[in-house]
Amino acid sequence: MPFVKLAITTEDGSTQIKALYNPEKYSVTKAVQYAEIGIPGLDEPVLQFIRGQNEKLTLDLFFDTTEQGMVTNVKDVRTLTRDVYNLLHVNSNTHAPPRFTIEWGTGQSLFGQGNTSSLCVLESMNEEFTLFAPTGEPLRAKLTLTIRLAPSVEVQFQQNPPHSPDRTTSVMVVQGQRISDIAYQKYGDPTEWRPIADANPIANPRFLDPGTTLTVPSLPGGSS
Numbered sequence: 001m002p003f004v005k006l007a008i009t010t011e012d013g014s015t016q017i018k019a020l021y022n023p024e025k026y027s028v029t030k031a032v033q034y035a036e037i038g039i040p041g042l043d044e045p046v047l048q049f050i051r052g053q054n055e056k057l058t059l060d061l062f063f064d065t066t067e068q069g070m071v072t073n074v075k076d077v078r079t080l081t082r083d084v085y086n087l088l089h090v091n092s093n094t095h096a097p098p099r100f101t102i103e104w105g106t107g108q109s110l111f112g113q114g115n116t117s118s119l120c121v122l123e124s125m126n127e128e129f130t131l132f133a134p135t136g137e138p139l140r141a142k143l144t145l146t147i148r149l150a151p152s153v154e155v156q157f158q159q160n161p162p163h164s165p166d167r168t169t170s171v172m173v174v175q176g177q178r179i180s181d182i183a184y185q186k187y188g189d190p191t192e193w194r195p196i197a198d199a200n201p202i203a204n205p206r207f208l209d210p211g212t213t214l215t216v217p218s219l220p221g222g223s224s
Contacts, residue, residue, distance in 0.1 A: 006061075006104040008084070011119060015098075017083045019061050022104065026059035028111060035174040037211055048174050051185075055111050055149040057102070057120070063141045066131065074133040077141045084143055087122040097121055099150055111149055121150045169216045173208045186216045195219060 006019040031053045036045035061084070065075040091098055099119045102110055109118045123146045131140035171182055179197060180190040197205040199217045208214075 004105055006102070006110075008087075008100050008102050010087075011099045011101075015083055015086075015100075020064065020080065021062045023059045023061060026057060026110060029056040029058070037172055037174060039211060046172065048172050050174065056123070057110055057145075057147040057149075059110075059145055059147075061143045061145065063143070064131075065139050070139060071134060074135065074137050074139065076137040077129070077139050081127060081141050081143060084122075084145070085125060085127070088125060102147060119150050120147050122146075123148045168218050170213055171216055173210055173212045173214060175210045177208060177210075179205045179208060182214065182216065187219060192219065 006022050008017040009015070033050040033053055034047045035050050037048050038045045063077050063080045065077045065080065068075040087100065088097055090096060099121055101118045102120060103118075104110055111118070111120070125146075126144040128142045128144070129138035129140065130142065132138055169186065171186065173182075179193045179202070182196060183193040184190040186196075193205065195217050196214060199215045202208070202214075
């Protein structure tokens, strides 16, 4: 059976990075965000779901160039880690760092179950050098990477389309929430805030009082 190495491939396919040594372990974290709504007279606050959060993958990658030489014919290990470091650099065409896939095995993403896309971004990198040539070049490095799943809005709505536009629902306003945020949460379109404003006694749609329960009507053409 061939020895499969972990591989990072940019979205446009221009760069592929293969691990010199596969990681001994990695961890995946998934969380959701809730807000506490304090209601007078209740013993405990009400929890209001706000949004899901991206999965985070954390792992260490090791790079070593000592086989090329430790005194003569030395090779700076940063020549191997530079491609990983460049995943944090802003692309001049997209004005953002590149998205990429990270796989270990035949098309197997390292992220957890239920992910909507295999595309991700590098959130942070810590590079630790532990061995040096007599002339100062680093020969061994450990990279600690934090990678976040980064599916597009279109992909997320394809995988988990909102069903609320065809029925009337309600939502409790949390601190800092705008009516356009609620329209995006319920309809998938922040510009569809007007039906919510019309269905509720809101003096100023730009300012919502936390703890207020708003009616979210069905959109025109749907059934209430």
